[in-house]
Amino acid sequence: MTDPLMNLYNRAPIAVERGEGVWLIDTGGRRYLDCVAGIATDALGHGHPALVAALTEQAGKLWHVSNIFRIPGQEALAQRLVDASFADCVFFANTGTEAVECAIKTARRYHHVNGQPERIDIVGFAGSFHGRTYAAINASGNAGYMEGCGPRLPGFVQLSIDDAAAIEDAIARPTTAAVIVEPVQGEGGARALTGEWLLRLRELTREHGVLLIHDEVQSGMGRTGKLFAHQWFDGAEPDIMALAKALGSGFPVGACLATTEAAMGMTPGVHGTTFGGNPLAMAVGIAAFDTIARPETLAHARAASADFFERLEALRSRFPDVIADVRGKGLLIGLKMIQNNRDFMGIARDYGILVAGGGENCVRLLPSLLITAEEIAEAVTRLEAACTAARGAMVQAA
Numbered sequence: 001m002t003d004p005l006m007n008l009y010n011r012a013p014i015a016v017e018r019g020e021g022v023w024l025i026d027t028g029g030r031r032y033l034d035c036v037a038g039i040a041t042d043a044l045g046h047g048h049p050a051l052v053a054a055l056t057e058q059a060g061k062l063w064h065v066s067n068i069f070r071i072p073g074q075e076a077l078a079q080r081l082v083d084a085s086f087a088d089c090v091f092f093a094n095t096g097t098e099a100v101e102c103a104i105k106t107a108r109r110y111h112h113v114n115g116q117p118e119r120i121d122i123v124g125f126a127g128s129f130h131g132r133t134y135a136a137i138n139a140s141g142n143a144g145y146m147e148g149c150g151p152r153l154p155g156f157v158q159l160s161i162d163d164a165a166a167i168e169d170a171i172a173r174p175t176t177a178a179v180i181v182e183p184v185q186g187e188g189g190a191r192a193l194t195g196e197w198l199l200r201l202r203e204l205t206r207e208h209g210v211l212l213i214h215d216e217v218q219s220g221m222g223r224t225g226k227l228f229a230h231q232w233f234d235g236a237e238p239d240i241m242a243l244a245k246a247l248g249s250g251f252p253v254g255a256c257l258a259t260t261e262a263a264m265g266m267t268p269g270v271h272g273t274t275f276g277g278n279p280l281a282m283a284v285g286i287a288a289f290d291t292i293a294r295p296e297t298l299a300h301a302r303a304a305s306a307d308f309f310e311r312l313e314a315l316r317s318r319f320p321d322v323i324a325d326v327r328g329k330g331l332l333i334g335l336k337m338i339q340n341n342r343d344f345m346g347i348a349r350d351y352g353i354l355v356a357g358g359g360e361n362c363v364r365l366l367p368s369l370l371i372t373a374e375e376i377a378e379a380v381t382r383l384e385a386a387c388t389a390a391r392g393a394m395v396q397a398a
């Protein structure tokens with residue numbers, strides 16, 4: 001029998017049937033502690049009552065209507081996002097990569113309407129991930145995602161985060177439109193950029209009239225313990241920001257936020273979407289926002305992060321031959337592994353804990369922001385069992 005699905009994912013051998021908070025239950029009834037959470041998407045866990053109520057209530061009223069009409073839910077969620085951020089306006093999309101696409105168009109259009117159409121270059125960084133559209137794969141510049149997909153698009157520049165001179169040089173060029181950066185690189189392996197680095201980038205871009213785009217698709221909406229990751233650093237706010245993942249906490253929705261100034265080229269007809277911002281997505285997005293943006297939720301996420309990091313550091317010190325480093329920010333946590341990270345993900349699964357992969361041989365822990373102290377302790381107990389098994393496997397292989 002041939003597989004009716006396109007062969008695009010290395011899928012783990014479990015068929016997931018339902019979820020309850022931080023737990024996922026497979027079709028055989030086995031329970032897994034879910035530290036993947038849809039890759040930082042199910043920020044409020046599975047089956048959160050406020051989200052279920054919002055979705056089911058909206059489902060009985062109206063599912064879809066074209067963006068040629070006013071959609072009150074969009075206005076309400078946009079207002080919340082604007083009130084909570086540097087931004088003045090919002091475009092709703094369906095996914096992270098679409099939010100990034102809009103961010104890039106917004107930046108280029110800004111220069112176009114400002115009489116500098118030659119400013120098209122988007123500067124991105126090694127180790128970044130911005131999604132899978134053509135613009136997004138070119139912005140992150142990861143050869144693995146571009147190979148065989150035709151020529152590289154013009155107007156994209158890749159630099160190393162550590163190359164300060166090249167960054168200064170690129171930003172000063174008269175063809176540069178914008179810089180795009182994840183304040184915490186997610187897929188790249190939970191690499192948190194420092195405040196000093198982010199503030200310097202802000203200073204340079206401002207000095208040269210270059211727009212700053214933050215891709216907070218993964219790091220935004222409470223994941224780092226602040227509503228947006230850049231809010232850890234006063235003055236680091238961008239001109240444009242892409243969001244998705246936790247914005248709908250499991251319901252597909254993305255957003256591109258911008259200042260009025262940065263969005264000046266985004267006029268009727270320049271951009272649009274059929275599904276983006278539909279009433280179902282907005283109903284869930286509002287419920288998710290109202291729960292995540294509460295000071296108690298963010299404080300809980302910060303406390304959970306401190307607890308998790310402490311326990312993981314202790315685990316690393318017991319297993320220095322298995323875990324090389326514990327890194328990341330908030331509940332976007334990376335364990336840099338000594339042996340192959342993919343092998344460890346399989347071992348962890350055998351011990352009933354689900355973890356995601358990441359760059360630089362990391363596994364990522366991206367649990368619900370509502371994870372309790374007991375659940376964190378249970379997660380570390382399971383990881384400890386996995387580390388013991390991984391150590392045993394290494395001894396056997398030697």
Ligand SMILES: Cc1ncc(COP(=O)(O)O)c(C=O)c1O
Nearest residue numbers: 095096097129130131186217218
């Ligand atoms: C930082 C970042 N940007 C963009 C994307 C793309 O989002 P999506 O898969 O919803 O298109 C991702 C997805 O992992 C991401 O982590």
